[in-house]
Amino acid sequence: MTTIRKDERKAGLFWAQIEEGKKRPATKNQAKGKTVYGERVITEKKQEFRIWDPYRSKLSAALIRGLEAYGFEPDSTVLYLGASSGTTASHVSDLLDLEGMIYCIEFAPRVMRDLVQVCATRQNMIPLLADARYPETYNFVPELVDVLYQDVAQPNQAKILIQNAKRFLRPGGTAYVAIKARSIDVAAKPKRIFQREEKTLTQSGFTIVDRITLEPFTADHVFISAIYGENL
Ligand SMILES: C[S@@+](CC[C@H](N)C(=O)[O-])C[C@H]1O[C@@H](n2cnc3c(N)ncnc32)[C@H](O)[C@@H]1O
Structure with missing residues (x-):
């Protein structure tokens, strides 16, 4: 049982x-x-x-692997970059109550259709069809958020996170980023890539709190948690 x-x-x-x-x-x-x-x-x-399901959600895998930095409170606001059809974002919606809000950015119209259906059944989840590389296009997100979550599987992940943090993350807020070595550089060694991305984050005012590999649930990923604004 x-x-x-x-x-x-x-x-x-x-x-x-x-x-x-x-x-x-x-x-x-x-x-x-x-x-x-x-x-x-x-x-x-x-x-x-x-x-x-940790095989479907990197945040679930990170929690099982011992994620310590936990930025979610019932009334948190969350900006989620790369929400896809809402697998992880829907669990984040469950973590919050109706005082909280999760803004879900996704740029692929095909998965956006599913995401809209998921958001329609939840009062604290808003879908936004937008490209996370251009945060100025969703400047109407009305507030500084407590948590910035990024899982876009794109090159320049650290840069995308920083651009969004500058506009939307409150000082002391938590950022999570799932970094996939192969989406950044197929030729370079994963360890080098992870170090380079972390250095970029640290130089932009993030303090790295957790660095978790997600095996056996997901290969080639490091899940980073960082607090914003402490090095500024
Ligand atoms: C690995 S999937 C995300 C899975 C999702 N985070 C989950 O756990 O449920 C990556 C998603 O990011 C989206 N994506 C990639 N680049 C993006 C960008 N620049 N702006 C918005 N969405 C992007 C892709 O379309 C895809 O749906």
Whole structure:
């Protein structure tokens, strides 16, 4: 039988014991009766919990691998770059309550159609068809955000993060970036690439807090957590 336990240190997060010795992150479903990517749902005391698949979401994988820097509070505002069809973003929406908000940037119209459907069932999730390389095109995001999340699998990931942080991330806010070595440079050694991207972030006012590899869930990625503004 699967049991659900609240994480006392991370707001909105639960852990599901899915089998002996095997735990998975879980979130309380904000859109009762709906799933997003065929994820497993456990109902306990009339509450639905969505099991957060680490093979489908790098944030879930990072939580399992021991992510310490946790920037989400129930009323946080989040800017999410590369939301795709909303797999991870929907779990982030669950972490927040109705005081919080997640702005989801995605530039591919095909996945945007699915993302719009997901957002339609949730009150704290807004889809924006835009290119994360041009933050000036979504300047109407109305506030400085508490968390900037980036998973765009593009070259220049650090640069894209910095451009968005300058416009939208509050000082002391948390940034997460999933860096894929091969999307940046197919020829260079992954370790070199990760070091180079981290250096770029540090030089732009980020303090790196966590650096997590995501094996066995995702290959070739490093998941970086950083606090903004402490080196400025
Ligand atoms: C690896 S997928 C993201 C998966 C998603 N974060 C999740 O876990 O559910 C990368 C996404 O970023 C989008 N993307 C790539 N470059 C982008 C850009 N410059 N602006 C906006 N979206 C971008 C792609 O279209 C794709 O949907």
